[in-house]
Amino acid sequence: MQPTTEPRDAILVEKTPLETYVPPAKPSLIGLSRTELADRLGEIGVQPSQRKMRVQQLWHWLYFRGAQSFDDMTSISKGIRAELAQAFTVDRPEVVAEQISNDGTRKWLLRLPSGDDVQKAHEVECVYIPETDRGTLCVSSQVGCTLNCSFCHTGTQRLVRNLTAGEIVGQIMVARDRLNDWADREDGTRRVTNIVMMGMGEPLYNFDAVRDALLIVGDNEGIGISRRRITLSTSGVVPNIVRAGEEIGVMLAISLHAVRDELRNELVPLNRKYPIKELLQACRDYPGASNARRITFEYVMLKGVNDSLDDAKLLVKLLKGIHAKINLIPFNPWPGTAYECSDWDQIEKFSEYIFNAGYSSPVRTPRGRDILAACGQLKSETEKLSVRERQALRAMAMTD
Ligand code: SAH
Ligand code: SF4
DSSP, X not given: OOOSSOGGGGXXXXXXXXXXXXXXXXXXXXXXXXHHHHHHHHHTTOOHHHHHHHHHHHHIIIIISXXXXXXXXXXXXXXXXXXXXXXXXXXOOEEEEEEEOTTSOEEEEEXXXXXXXXXXXXXXXXXXXXXXXXXXXXXXXXXXXXXXXXTOSGGGOSOOEEOOHHHHHHXXXXXXXXXXXXXTOTTOOOSOOEEEEOSSSOGGGSHHHHHXXXXXXXXXXXXXXXXXXXXXEESOOHHHHHHHHHHTOOEEEEEOOOSSHHHHHHHSGGGGTSOHHHHHHHHHTOTTOOSSSOEEEEEEEBTTTTOSHHHHHHXXXXXXXXXXXXXXXXXXXOTTOOOOBOOHHHHHHHHHHHHHTTOOOOBOOOOSGGGTOSTTOOOSOOOOOOHHHHHHHHHHXXXX
């Protein structure tokens, strides 16, 4: 969909040209665990007996106070601060554009070094959605996505690389920086209260970095967003679903979108590798799921494709015995897509059927559509993949 309103007034940071990118000269400490921080301190000569205490201080400054330079870390001796600044930074991913939608949604375009060619840059997006009772940050896990779901804009992106734990944690830190949301805000409230791993990429294909990042984000002595307020959304990487419950312990969302394998194979091609039955079994086995901690099933409403009452009936049948809630997502169009969003009265009928069957079935209000910040609209680079390239990527993902 083309923007309905010209968002010019809402551009808070003008996009800088890609050619101006300067890769970081030193590594950032953002995203390191306590053990890794202790190792870095060892590298600059901090004695083993001192390291634990120094790690505590650093952790507090980095993740609780959001310090943006070593100079701010006043409880750490000047000598150590200078040593740290010589070897490291506390840099987050570089914000190269910031847009604010008519409805208050904000989108940041972040620039990151390319993995192999240090002179080149990659870009990812991160979106903040304010609501009355919460503020949700939608975080990316990869540059692009290998999985090419047919209705998703991100899947058409050419570049793909995994983000590091630092780049994932860095997105939350950027949001807190830009929203003035660190611990010392005057009224004591928070703007970013919830995290959803629903930006670009498939989080369970970048398992280790996502796990390490979310453990930092959930740490009580730092960023402190509880695991119940963090949701990881997956298109169905079955072998890593139970692992996510065991090793990360966050809330789970499944991008189901279809109730028959034939259609799901088309919409979410990963279904050919992990069909619906196996996916639902992994959900039944998900540790910690209960009535209070239900698994969200996301279902994008595609006109004439998956939105019939028969689909709704089968959906209810399939989810029997799973602690589930269903989230209906009106399809967000993007330039070049062949899909259309279901009509509102059809969405309502579908939702009503599910509701009457005993499931909570909120329809997700599209947010930030005017700045292409809504679900599945994220894409940091305009090049479209050719059909052959999409097929090659798909095959690559299937053989992982
Ligand atoms: N890769 C993960 C997480 C990112 S996508 C996943 O697929 O679950 C977040 C959600 O947005 C997913 O449910 C995805 O299927 C949905 N989505 C993708 N494109 C969309 C679009 N154009 N309109 C509405 N929802 C979309
Ligand atoms: Fe990737 Fe998720 Fe988009 Fe599918 S819906 S292409 S898994 S980001």
